[in-house]
Amino acid sequence: MPLSFQPSPNIARLKESATLAVAAKARALKAQGVPVIDLGAGEPDFDTPAFIRQAAARAIEAGATRYTNTEGILPLREAIAADANRIQVQQQPVTPAEVVVSNGSKQSLYNAVVCCFGPGDDVLIPIPSWTSYFEMVELARAAAVPVLGDPANSLKVTAAMLEAAATPRTKGVMLNSPNNPTGAVYSRDELAAILELARDRGWWVVADEIYRRIAYEGDAVSALDIAPTRDNLIIVNGVAKAYAMTGWRIGWTIAPAPLSKAMSAFQGHTTSNAAAVSQHAALAALAEREQADAAVNEMVRAFRQRRDAVLRALEAFPGVRYVHPAGAFYLYLNVDGFRGAADPGAAFAAAVLEEQQVAIVPGSAFGTPNWIRASYATTEAVAVEGVTRIATCLTT
Numbered sequence: 526m527p528l529s530f531q532p533s534p535n536i537a538r539l540k541e542s543a544t545l546a547v548a549a550k551a552r553a554l555k556a557q558g559v560p561v562i563d564l565g566a567g568e569p570d571f572d573t574p575a576f577i578r579q580a581a582a583r584a585i586e587a588g589a590t591r592y593t594n595t596e597g598i599l600p601l602r603e604a605i606a607a608d609a610n611r612i613q614v615q616q617q618p619v620t621p622a623e624v625v626v627s628n629g630s631k632q633s634l635y636n637a638v639v640c641c642f643g644p645g646d647d648v649l650i651p652i653p654s655w656t657s658y659f660e661m662v663e664l665a666r667a668a669a670v671p672v673l674g675d676p677a678n679s680l681k682v683t684a685a686m687l688e689a690a691a692t693p694r695t696k697g698v699m700l701n702s703p704n705n706p707t708g709a710v711y712s713r714d715e716l717a718a719i720l721e722l723a724r725d726r727g728w729w730v731v732a733d734e735i736y737r738r739i740a741y742e743g744d745a746v747s748a749l750d751i752a753p754t755r756d757n758l759i760i761v762n763g764v765a766k767a768y769a770m771t772g773w774r775i776g777w778t779i780a781p782a783p784l785s786k787a788m789s790a791f792q793g794h795t796t797s798n799a800a801a802v803s804q805h806a807a808l809a810a811l812a813e814r815e816q817a818d819a820a821v822n823e824m825v826r827a828f829r830q831r832r833d834a835v836l837r838a839l840e841a842f843p844g845v846r847y848v849h850p851a852g853a854f855y856l857y858l859n860v861d862g863f864r865g866a867a868d869p870g871a872a873f874a875a876a877v878l879e880e881q882q883v884a885i886v887p888g889s890a891f892g893t894p895n896w897i898r899a900s901y902a903t904t905e906a907v908a909v910e911g912v913t914r915i916a917t918c919l920t921t
Contacts, residue, residue, distance in 0.1 A: 597626025703852025
């Protein structure tokens with residue numbers, strides 16, 4: 526008899542990525558000729574800088590087309606360690622043995638979650654947060670514990686809020702600054718208090734710093750710059766956002782050597798190494814610092830200009846509430862009470878797509894159904910027009 530697929534217990538509660546679903550729907554509508562303004566994107570709209578593309582081409586011609594070590598090529602891990610050592614303050618230098626290169630920072634995060642957490646463990650997740658954190662923790666068969674941030678403080682959590690949500694089963698906390706979806710940036714003092722709490726409680730800290738270089742009001746502090754110890758710290762980063770390299774799929778972790786060894790072994794049974802040519806492209810991004818800094822600074826300048834433009838556009842709609850975006854490239858807007866819907870964000874996302882042809886992501890994807898996320902990683906004119914349509918839909 527024909528076999529009917531039934532999801533295994535491993536994925537029975539797995540949800541589709543809401544951000545990827547919005548992107549797919551926007552592409553489908555555009556293919557049908559619908560003039561959709563897509564503000565759902567979570568990637569820079571810039572091309573990868575030319576010097577990085579050229580380094581990749583040279584690597585191909587030099588024969589970088591074979592398997593590498595699972596944990597990544599040594600020159601890239603050395604460059605990642607050197608970059609970390611420019612800011613780390615824990616006295617003991619980061620070594621290449623503490624670095625694992627993966628197929629994007631999403632895999633880096635999953636490696637860390639699976640290797641650190643399991644059945645019976647609670648993991649604190651400040652919300653709103655990137656949608657995949659919840660699913661990764663569930664796939665590890667641990668329990669995701671959402672901790673709602675303070676609306677009066679850009680939806681950020683405090684050490685006291687995390688402590689209040691903790692249980693004897695709490696084994697870790699996932700942090701993200703600058704934050705996706707809000708664009709909020711944790712201050713040095715805010716982050717230091719959380720890191721001290723985690724050290725005292727013996728929690729793992731998974732610090733997702735993929736947007737760290739995209740900050741508009743001073744540098745976004747890294748956990749490496751303030752953590753009292755690296756014994757419980759896992760830094761996750763990559764080249765996707767800051768270097769406009771989303772499609773190259775290179776991320777990494779910096780973690781204690783025993784954990785890094787375990788993550789490398791786990792990756793060896795899932796995907797093995799990241800693409801060899803992409804690793805060489807990432808090496809150029811990190812090693813050729815002068816060119817890289819110039820390219821990153823130019824992109825951040827453009828993002829800030831767009832951010833400022835959409836915030837000016839919102840001045841015409843004084844009733845619209847949003848989180849002040851100090852980093853990343855997102856605008857998080859409050860749609861509480863929209864048309865009396867039980868899930869205001871989802872209702873608004875459907876309405877603004879149908880009535881204003883703007884694609885955004887509902888806040889339920891990030892654990893906060895009264896909000897929506899719009900990305901300004903597009904041209905300034907498109908971003909302003911899209912945000913204006915969003916505000917019009919919200920206020921009429």
